[in-house]
Amino acid sequence: MNKIMKTSLTAMMLVVAFVTINISCTKQFDAPPAYLAPNIKANTTIKQLKALHAVSGNIDQVKTDVIIRGIVNADDKSGNLFKSIVIQDETGGILIRMEGSSLYTSYPIGQEVFIKCNGLYLGDYNKLIQLGGGADMTVTPANLLTIPSPTFNQYIVKGTAGNVLVPKNVTIDQLSTNMQDTLQNVLIKLNNYEFAAADTSKTYANASTNPPGSANFVLKDCSSNTVTLRNSGYADFAAIGVPNGNGSIVSVYTVFGSTKQLTIRDTSDLNFNGPRCNAGGGSGGGGGTGTGTGNLLNETFESQVVPAATPFNAIAITDWTNLAEAGTQKYFARGFGTPINKYAQISAFGSAQATLTSWLVTKAVNLGSFANKSLNFETKAGFANGATLKVLISSNYTGTGNPWATGVNWTVLTASFSAGSATGYPATFTSSGDVSLNSYSGTIYVAFKYEGADPAGSASDKTTTWQLDNIKVSGN
Template identity: 40%
Template sequence: MNIKSIIRFSSFAILFAMIISSCKKNYEAPPVLTDPNIPVTTTIKALKAMHTVSGAFDVINTDITISGVVIANDKSGNLYKELYIQDATGGLSIQLASNGLYANYPVGKKIYIKCKGLCISDYNNMIQLGVRALINGTYTLEGIPAPLIANYVISGSLNNPVVPKVVTIADLNNPPGVTTMQHPLLGDLIQLNDMEFIAGDTKRPYADTSYYKRSGDRYIKNCTSSTTLNVRTSGFADFAGKIPQAGNGNIVAIYTVYSSTKQLIIRDTTDVKFNNPRCFLFEEDFQAYSTTGSTAMSLPGWQNIQESGDVPYTLASFSGNIFPKVSAFTSSTMATTPIKSWLITPPIAIPTGLTPKYTFTCSRRYPAGTFKAMVSTNYNGGNNPQASTWTILTTLSNAPSGAFTPFDTFGPFDFAPYIGKTIYLAFLYEAPAGTPPNTVGTYEPDDLKISKN
């Protein structure tokens, strides 16, 4: 190789190395987003206080600037063209007519909003910031048009801490003199501890994943109260088809309302950490199942056995509540054959170190026949429960002939004798042969629970 070739090759190598070095330097040190530190003239709480009449459209005509940290976006699909931001005084829904907002507005990003020209209104008591639009002669609140977003929303620093406010269910009630629309926690990222989904909602997905993509309502509660809260999920959320966790624990969510109904919106399933044991050792409310008409109910692990006669347990409903039902009113064999029908739970393990108690509810009508609640430790799960030993906990009979009774609670029955054992619960419906059909009892058991203490 001659000297000119060597020089030419060396120069090329040096230039190539400089290019590679330059590329590497840029890759390792991306530009840092600088916070513009725009003067903030009011708080989110003060801005929301400007909207006092539900359904009104309050256009902002003065120079007002707010700022907040993004606490929720549309990444999972559970929000649509919407962000939630929060400052030290509260949270707020921001309506933006654009998709894929999470790319520009990740959780933890600080943003500034110049509010002059925007409109603050509410959607059934949930305050939102957007633009007023006249559509078919009617004012509505719409998202800020995509080409105009940059005129109003200015990006700030990234990776700001996002810490939910730890609250109780009682904290979500309206403070004295405060309307639902002005509740101080609306739009905030909150955390509720020691919660769990109701039994029926641990057997079905968060929302509808069919063509119709209907939103889902799944309910949570704690161990000390019957009060429930609605976890509302869009059918377009990427976790809509997942089954909620069946344990107990903490949930983080945006607190919202629809009219007077309290609702929680999770950002994705990582907001739900229900990894601890549930409040009850066993519970069944039957809400996860569909009514069966006159067809025998069939649930996983349960036994529906006609020892004698032709009367199965079915699943019925009243006012949205689903429950087992048994009645010999339409029996074609009772004239000559006694009715004996069993409904038996799956096996239930009772741990040691507890003082468990059992309760159930039951609605009933008509006096003839009996309905027994029982427990067994030696039933084998087969089709001959009469061959096992059953302890009768209570016998229901002589129900009124008029209207159905309420779903009265029976128990608590002390299950201390069963700690460390596996048990089965059963209901046994009996009516003697020849019982007049218009007097034979109807029984509707529901809400079976075995508590830990």
């Protein structure tokens, strides 16, 4: 090739490169970068991988090109898990031991991961199978080590984010302590459980001891079936009082030897707000015992899945109601910041709906026999131009159907709301203050009602974006 040809070829390549850069820059202003699926496929199920670890106490190194795929069902965000995440596929689940903290910033709940297992190690902690990065053979039984953080990208490839896992509805009899049980490390839901009466004034764990202590609770159902709930003293909910009613619990199913054990991600995994097993016909049965501080509802929205870009997910919490009375817009799970804080968000902005009225209603809250009961929540109003958010309470809503149906009585509660910013978002959330619920007893529902408008033109717009977080009902 002569020199002139070389020069013109280089010039042409520069032109091509310039055009390419220019196109990609323009594109990024229009839309978020397209998601590129990783060029990797699983060749082994989690069940098949676990079968390579047949004897409890052994350490088995994976020596072939095994690739598994799973969705993260639990991470270390609340601190209840430490240096680990849990993933599941259609065949089972497995705990992944990983070095480092705040793993959830890279591997949050809902994240799809592919793991290249060649060179990694399988072991078990009292029969709960785990995948790790090494083995300490100097102790008996040998100790499975974490995957070192500099090698995360060598072994773990991230796929799609924001996958929604629906917990499997199971009964206690379906759970076994066999090491190869396919429900171990899988997200499950048990119904009609409650804390023992003697435990109802306790906190989730012992946060105030040094070091903080974990706590085991024996949960029981109304037929005297039992299951152990284990909470870490390092969990950010360790100091919160346990709920006192009866209901469903979502958790990752684990074992400790021959004990069936549950691991929750956050307190929102428990929905113990119904009447207790032996509530009888007495008034207020099923509520708090009146001792200690009762945490009757605590919704932080942290278990919601928030993808990096649209489409976002409508708020979906067991036994909550998220419906539009006029228009079609629902409350969405959104988040902001690093690490991300998640909340509920509603806005008529860009909806082109002349009238928008949307309801977000909590699950049933049993106020029990506490003398003092109060509601707290936090709001932030962005680009405020008149759309309102109100908080209401009902004693006769049933938890299903339209909250605005004839015969359902709602009372507007007085609370402090974000004053809002007309040009953006306020820097901080505004606390509602303690809203007294002392004139209420028994089962109640709390609703947030958004009223906005996005008609043709902009003169009558009421499109304020409201953000809502940390909804708490407590008693003492």
